[in-house]
Amino acid sequence: MLGFRSVSAARQLGRVAGRSLGAVRSKHTVPELDYDYDELEPVISAKIMQLHHDKHHATYVAGLNAAEEKLLAAQAANDVAAQVALQPALRFNGGGHVNHTIFWKNLIGEKNGGGQLHACALKEAIEQTFGSLEKLSALVNAKTAAIQGSGWGWLTFDPAKGGLDVITTANQDMAAAVGHVPLLGVDAWEHAYYLDYNNVKAEYFKNIWRVVNWKDVAQRYDAAVAKHRAA
Numbered sequence: 001m002l003g004f005r006s007v008s009a010a011r012q013l014g015r016v017a018g019r020s021l022g023a024v025r026s027k028h029t030v031p032e033l034d035y036d037y038d039e040l041e042p043v044i045s046a047k048i049m050q051l052h053h054d055k056h057h058a059t060y061v062a063g064l065n066a067a068e069e070k071l072l073a074a075q076a077a078n079d080v081a082a083q084v085a086l087q088p089a090l091r092f093n094g095g096g097h098v099n100h101t102i103f104w105k106n107l108i109g110e111k112n113g114g115g116q117l118h119a120c121a122l123k124e125a126i127e128q129t130f131g132s133l134e135k136l137s138a139l140v141n142a143k144t145a146a147i148q149g150s151g152w153g154w155l156t157f158d159p160a161k162g163g164l165d166v167i168t169t170a171n172q173d174m175a176a177a178v179g180h181v182p183l184l185g186v187d188a189w190e191h192a193y194y195l196d197y198n199n200v201k202a203e204y205f206k207n208i209w210r211v212v213n214w215k216d217v218a219q220r221y222d223a224a225v226a227k228h229r230a231a
């Protein structure tokens, strides 16, 4: 919700900005990184981060904005077929935007605490569910490595069972689309590792755990549990 008092106010803002009403309503932007491009080196190079964030993520955002503009036009024209035809673009680009937004927050350099999971409710849940952090990472890596084509590996909170789970999603599909709360995402697209690791994908999966921002993951877990208990 943008909080406009009226449609006319929104239209006026659109005119002031020199853009259509649709452009105002559907504008998504690439979030700034909380760190420099070289923060994750040597696990992920500055070159990959720059391309991944500035080019790949930006392309999903541009695709999502374009699809939402077309959707608004199709809704205004009451064109149901056009609205349905836009769903794949919304799913792909919307997922790309949401997944990468989580991914950037999930990571932090080793010198700033990357890979360190200190005593907390999430650590207890991981040990209770998977045995240890090492067993969790091995499970995520095995499942993620088995994705055919592109996709994501996820540590999630599954409200249906009230606990942690490990799942994968194809392409840019979101964990939330299958009812899970995403806590930690591992981008398994080639654009996430190929410049640094070439075809040795397993090395990328092994190393990425060194730059996981467990503080961020733990906050997502605490929020998911609180929401689950309140429901």
Ligand SMILES: [Fe+2]
Pocket: 052, 056, 100, 187, 189, 191, 192
């Ligand atoms: Fe990516």
